[in-house]
Amino acid sequence: MRTLEHPSRGEMRLDTVLAALADPVRRTVACKLNDAFGDHACATFELPVSKSTATYHFRTLREAGVIRQEYEGTKIMNTLRKDDLDARFPGLLDAVFAAQKIEGAGA
Amino acid sequence: MRTLEHPSRGEMRLDTVLAALADPVRRTVACKLNDAFGDHACATFELPVSKSTATYHFRTLREAGVIRQEYEGTKIMNTLRKDDLDARFPGLLDAVFAAQKIEGAGA
Protein backbone atom coordinates (compact mmCIF):
# COMPACT_ATOMS: atom_id res chain seq x y z
CA MET A 1 0.00 0.00 0.00
CA ARG A 2 1.57 3.24 -1.16
CA THR A 3 1.20 6.35 0.92
CA LEU A 4 2.11 9.97 0.33
CA GLU A 5 3.52 12.59 2.67
CA HIS A 6 1.25 15.36 3.86
CA PRO A 7 2.05 18.30 6.13
CA SER A 8 0.09 18.51 9.36
CA ARG A 9 -2.03 21.58 10.02
CA GLY A 10 0.68 23.17 12.06
CA GLU A 11 3.29 22.53 9.40
CA MET A 12 1.41 24.46 6.75
CA ARG A 13 3.26 27.62 5.77
CA LEU A 14 1.55 30.70 4.41
CA ASP A 15 4.36 31.25 1.91
CA THR A 16 3.88 27.82 0.46
CA VAL A 17 0.10 27.90 0.41
CA LEU A 18 0.00 31.27 -1.34
CA ALA A 19 2.65 30.20 -3.83
CA ALA A 20 0.68 27.04 -4.52
CA LEU A 21 -2.48 29.02 -5.17
CA ALA A 22 -0.72 31.69 -7.22
CA ASP A 23 -0.23 29.32 -10.15
CA PRO A 24 -3.24 29.22 -12.49
CA VAL A 25 -3.04 25.51 -13.18
CA ARG A 26 -2.92 24.65 -9.51
CA ARG A 27 -5.65 27.12 -8.63
CA THR A 28 -7.84 25.51 -11.26
CA VAL A 29 -7.35 22.14 -9.61
CA ALA A 30 -8.18 23.51 -6.17
CA CYS A 31 -11.27 25.31 -7.47
CA LYS A 32 -12.58 22.20 -9.21
CA LEU A 33 -12.12 20.17 -6.04
CA ASN A 34 -14.02 22.82 -4.15
CA ASP A 35 -16.92 22.92 -6.58
CA ALA A 36 -17.39 19.19 -7.09
CA PHE A 37 -18.30 16.75 -4.35
CA GLY A 38 -16.26 13.68 -3.58
CA ASP A 39 -12.83 12.56 -4.67
CA HIS A 40 -11.28 12.96 -8.06
CA ALA A 41 -8.46 11.13 -9.79
CA CYS A 42 -5.67 13.18 -11.31
CA ALA A 43 -6.63 12.13 -14.83
CA THR A 44 -10.10 13.67 -14.61
CA PHE A 45 -8.89 17.27 -14.59
CA GLU A 46 -8.04 17.86 -18.24
CA LEU A 47 -5.24 20.27 -17.53
CA PRO A 48 -3.47 22.11 -20.35
CA VAL A 49 -0.13 20.51 -19.49
CA SER A 50 1.55 17.16 -19.93
CA LYS A 51 1.02 14.28 -17.54
CA SER A 52 4.37 14.72 -15.83
CA THR A 53 3.80 18.42 -15.38
CA ALA A 54 0.42 17.63 -13.87
CA THR A 55 2.13 15.31 -11.41
CA TYR A 56 4.43 18.15 -10.44
CA HIS A 57 1.51 20.51 -9.77
CA PHE A 58 -0.41 17.91 -7.77
CA ARG A 59 2.66 17.26 -5.68
CA THR A 60 3.15 20.98 -5.11
CA LEU A 61 -0.44 21.29 -3.91
CA ARG A 62 -0.08 18.28 -1.65
CA GLU A 63 3.18 19.42 -0.11
CA ALA A 64 1.68 22.84 0.56
CA GLY A 65 -1.22 21.15 2.35
CA VAL A 66 -3.88 22.30 -0.08
CA ILE A 67 -4.95 18.84 -1.21
CA ARG A 68 -4.86 15.32 0.18
CA GLN A 69 -3.80 12.51 -2.12
CA GLU A 70 -4.55 8.87 -1.41
CA TYR A 71 -3.99 5.84 -3.54
CA GLU A 72 -7.00 3.82 -4.52
CA GLY A 73 -5.80 1.02 -6.74
CA THR A 74 -3.67 2.57 -9.44
CA LYS A 75 -5.46 5.88 -9.15
CA ILE A 76 -4.82 8.71 -6.76
CA MET A 77 -7.85 10.33 -5.28
CA ASN A 78 -7.53 14.03 -4.58
CA THR A 79 -9.49 15.95 -2.00
CA LEU A 80 -9.33 19.55 -0.93
CA ARG A 81 -8.08 19.92 2.65
CA LYS A 82 -10.69 22.56 3.33
CA ASP A 83 -11.19 21.77 7.00
CA ASP A 84 -7.49 21.86 7.70
CA LEU A 85 -6.90 25.03 5.75
CA ASP A 86 -9.89 26.76 7.31
CA ALA A 87 -8.55 25.83 10.72
CA ARG A 88 -5.06 27.04 9.94
CA PHE A 89 -5.80 30.12 7.83
CA PRO A 90 -9.47 31.03 8.28
CA GLY A 91 -11.17 32.58 5.28
CA LEU A 92 -8.19 32.34 2.99
CA LEU A 93 -9.43 29.57 0.77
CA ASP A 94 -12.90 31.04 0.43
CA ALA A 95 -11.49 34.44 -0.48
CA VAL A 96 -9.28 32.90 -3.17
CA PHE A 97 -12.10 30.87 -4.65
CA ALA A 98 -14.42 33.86 -4.63
CA ALA A 99 -11.72 35.94 -6.32
CA GLN A 100 -11.23 33.26 -8.94
CA LYS A 101 -14.93 33.31 -9.77
CA ILE A 102 -14.95 37.11 -9.95
CA GLU A 103 -12.03 37.18 -12.33
CA GLY A 104 -13.43 34.37 -14.42
CA ALA A 105 -16.76 36.15 -14.79
CA GLY A 106 -16.10 39.87 -15.15
CA ALA A 107 -13.22 41.90 -16.53
CA MET B 1 6.79 65.77 -11.20
CA ARG B 2 7.47 62.07 -11.47
CA THR B 3 4.60 59.65 -11.55
CA LEU B 4 4.41 55.87 -11.42
CA GLU B 5 2.18 53.42 -13.26
CA HIS B 6 -0.57 51.69 -11.34
CA PRO B 7 -3.07 49.10 -12.54
CA SER B 8 -6.73 50.06 -12.31
CA ARG B 9 -9.04 47.90 -10.23
CA GLY B 10 -10.18 45.98 -13.25
CA GLU B 11 -6.65 45.35 -14.38
CA MET B 12 -5.66 43.60 -11.18
CA ARG B 13 -5.00 39.93 -11.76
CA LEU B 14 -5.40 37.28 -9.09
CA ASP B 15 -2.24 35.49 -10.28
CA THR B 16 -0.19 38.60 -9.78
CA VAL B 17 -1.71 39.62 -6.46
CA LEU B 18 -1.22 36.16 -4.97
CA ALA B 19 2.33 35.96 -6.29
CA ALA B 20 3.05 39.37 -4.83
CA LEU B 21 1.74 38.32 -1.42
CA ALA B 22 3.45 34.93 -1.51
CA ASP B 23 6.86 36.48 -0.98
CA PRO B 24 7.70 37.03 2.70
CA VAL B 25 9.49 40.35 2.17
CA ARG B 26 6.60 41.78 0.19
CA ARG B 27 4.01 40.41 2.59
CA THR B 28 5.87 42.08 5.42
CA VAL B 29 5.61 45.41 3.61
CA ALA B 30 1.91 44.98 2.99
CA CYS B 31 1.25 43.97 6.59
CA LYS B 32 3.13 46.95 7.98
CA LEU B 33 1.17 49.29 5.74
CA ASN B 34 -2.01 47.70 6.99
CA ASP B 35 -1.10 47.99 10.66
CA ALA B 36 0.24 51.54 10.63
CA PHE B 37 -1.77 54.60 9.73
CA GLY B 38 -0.71 57.04 7.05
CA ASP B 39 1.91 56.87 4.36
CA HIS B 40 5.37 55.44 4.66
CA ALA B 41 8.52 56.03 2.68
CA CYS B 42 10.38 53.00 1.34
CA ALA B 43 13.36 53.65 3.60
CA THR B 44 11.33 53.25 6.79
CA PHE B 45 10.73 49.52 6.38
CA GLU B 46 14.08 48.07 7.45
CA LEU B 47 13.89 45.11 5.12
CA PRO B 48 16.51 42.34 5.24
CA VAL B 49 17.59 43.03 1.65
CA SER B 50 19.66 45.61 -0.19
CA LYS B 51 18.23 48.90 -1.39
CA SER B 52 17.97 47.82 -5.01
CA THR B 53 16.25 44.59 -4.03
CA ALA B 54 13.81 46.60 -1.96
CA THR B 55 13.06 48.73 -5.00
CA TYR B 56 12.32 45.57 -6.95
CA HIS B 57 9.86 44.33 -4.28
CA PHE B 58 8.09 47.68 -4.03
CA ARG B 59 7.71 47.78 -7.78
CA THR B 60 6.33 44.24 -7.79
CA LEU B 61 3.75 45.21 -5.18
CA ARG B 62 2.80 48.35 -7.08
CA GLU B 63 2.46 46.60 -10.42
CA ALA B 64 0.28 43.95 -8.82
CA GLY B 65 -1.95 46.69 -7.44
CA VAL B 66 -1.26 45.95 -3.79
CA ILE B 67 0.29 49.31 -2.97
CA ARG B 68 0.15 52.83 -4.33
CA GLN B 69 3.39 54.76 -4.69
CA GLU B 70 3.52 58.51 -5.02
CA TYR B 71 6.47 60.84 -5.06
CA GLU B 72 6.71 63.43 -2.35
CA GLY B 73 9.90 65.30 -2.86
CA THR B 74 12.67 62.75 -3.17
CA LYS B 75 10.71 60.22 -1.17
CA ILE B 76 8.09 57.80 -2.33
CA MET B 77 5.09 57.44 -0.11
CA ASN B 78 3.55 53.99 -0.04
CA THR B 79 -0.04 53.21 0.81
CA LEU B 80 -1.94 49.97 0.84
CA ARG B 81 -4.65 49.90 -1.85
CA LYS B 82 -7.06 48.30 0.56
CA ASP B 83 -10.21 49.85 -0.86
CA ASP B 84 -9.34 48.82 -4.38
CA LEU B 85 -8.33 45.32 -3.41
CA ASP B 86 -11.39 44.84 -1.24
CA ALA B 87 -13.55 45.93 -4.14
CA ARG B 88 -11.81 43.66 -6.60
CA PHE B 89 -11.17 40.59 -4.42
CA PRO B 90 -13.30 40.88 -1.29
CA GLY B 91 -11.87 39.36 1.86
CA LEU B 92 -8.59 38.32 0.30
CA LEU B 93 -6.38 40.89 1.92
CA ASP B 94 -7.93 40.46 5.36
CA ALA B 95 -7.54 36.70 5.16
CA VAL B 96 -3.88 37.00 4.23
CA PHE B 97 -3.15 39.49 7.01
CA ALA B 98 -4.98 37.34 9.53
CA ALA B 99 -3.03 34.31 8.35
CA GLN B 100 0.22 36.21 8.68
CA LYS B 101 -0.57 37.08 12.28
CA ILE B 102 -1.54 33.48 13.07
CA GLU B 103 1.70 32.15 11.66
CA GLY B 104 3.74 34.81 13.37
CA ALA B 105 2.18 34.04 16.73
CA GLY B 106 1.63 30.27 16.95
CA ALA B 107 3.48 27.29 15.53
Next chain:
DNA sequence: ACTGTACTACGAGGAATTTCGTACTACCAA
Protein backbone atom coordinates in the same frame (compact mmCIF):
# COMPACT_ATOMS: atom_id res chain seq x y z
C1' DA C 1 1.20 -14.24 -17.38
C1' DC C 2 -0.02 -10.48 -20.29
C1' DT C 3 -1.98 -6.05 -21.27
C1' DG C 4 -3.55 -1.69 -20.10
C1' DT C 5 -4.17 2.17 -16.92
C1' DA C 6 -2.61 5.72 -13.67
C1' DC C 7 0.75 7.81 -12.09
C1' DT C 8 5.84 8.69 -10.56
C1' DA C 9 10.95 9.55 -10.83
C1' DC C 10 14.51 11.34 -13.07
C1' DG C 11 17.04 14.38 -15.87
C1' DA C 12 17.22 18.32 -18.64
C1' DG C 13 16.01 22.66 -20.91
C1' DG C 14 14.18 27.20 -20.75
C1' DA C 15 11.94 30.89 -18.37
C1' DA C 16 11.16 33.63 -14.52
C1' DT C 17 12.48 35.27 -9.93
C1' DT C 18 15.40 37.10 -6.52
C1' DT C 19 19.51 39.12 -5.35
C1' DC C 20 23.13 42.46 -5.64
C1' DG C 21 26.54 46.30 -6.89
C1' DT C 22 27.42 50.25 -9.47
C1' DA C 23 26.14 54.23 -11.58
C1' DC C 24 22.70 57.40 -12.02
C1' DT C 25 18.61 60.98 -11.47
C1' DA C 26 15.65 64.02 -8.93
C1' DC C 27 14.89 66.75 -5.27
C1' DC C 28 15.82 69.44 -0.92
C1' DA C 29 18.58 72.25 2.17
C1' DA C 30 22.35 75.09 3.47
Next chain:
DNA sequence: TTGGTAGTACGAAATTCCTCGTAGTACAGT
Protein backbone atom coordinates in the same frame (compact mmCIF):
# COMPACT_ATOMS: atom_id res chain seq x y z
C1' DT D 1 26.31 75.51 -6.05
C1' DT D 2 27.58 72.08 -3.29
C1' DG D 3 26.31 68.33 -0.83
C1' DG D 4 23.18 64.92 1.06
C1' DT D 5 19.06 62.00 0.74
C1' DA D 6 15.73 58.76 -1.55
C1' DG D 7 15.15 56.00 -4.76
C1' DT D 8 15.82 54.09 -9.82
C1' DA D 9 17.97 51.71 -13.93
C1' DC D 10 20.83 48.57 -15.63
C1' DG D 11 23.41 44.44 -16.03
C1' DA D 12 24.82 40.16 -14.05
C1' DA D 13 24.76 36.05 -11.17
C1' DA D 14 22.35 32.57 -8.53
C1' DT D 15 18.42 30.23 -7.68
C1' DT D 16 13.93 28.56 -8.33
C1' DC D 17 10.04 27.35 -11.19
C1' DC D 18 7.65 25.26 -14.96
C1' DT D 19 7.77 22.28 -18.65
C1' DC D 20 8.53 18.06 -20.95
C1' DG D 21 9.97 13.27 -22.57
C1' DT D 22 11.49 8.91 -21.35
C1' DA D 23 11.54 5.13 -18.54
C1' DG D 24 9.68 2.90 -14.91
C1' DT D 25 6.43 1.10 -10.89
C1' DA D 26 2.11 -0.51 -8.99
C1' DC D 27 -2.20 -2.25 -9.51
C1' DA D 28 -6.54 -4.24 -12.01
C1' DG D 29 -8.62 -7.12 -15.32
C1' DT D 30 -8.55 -10.90 -18.55
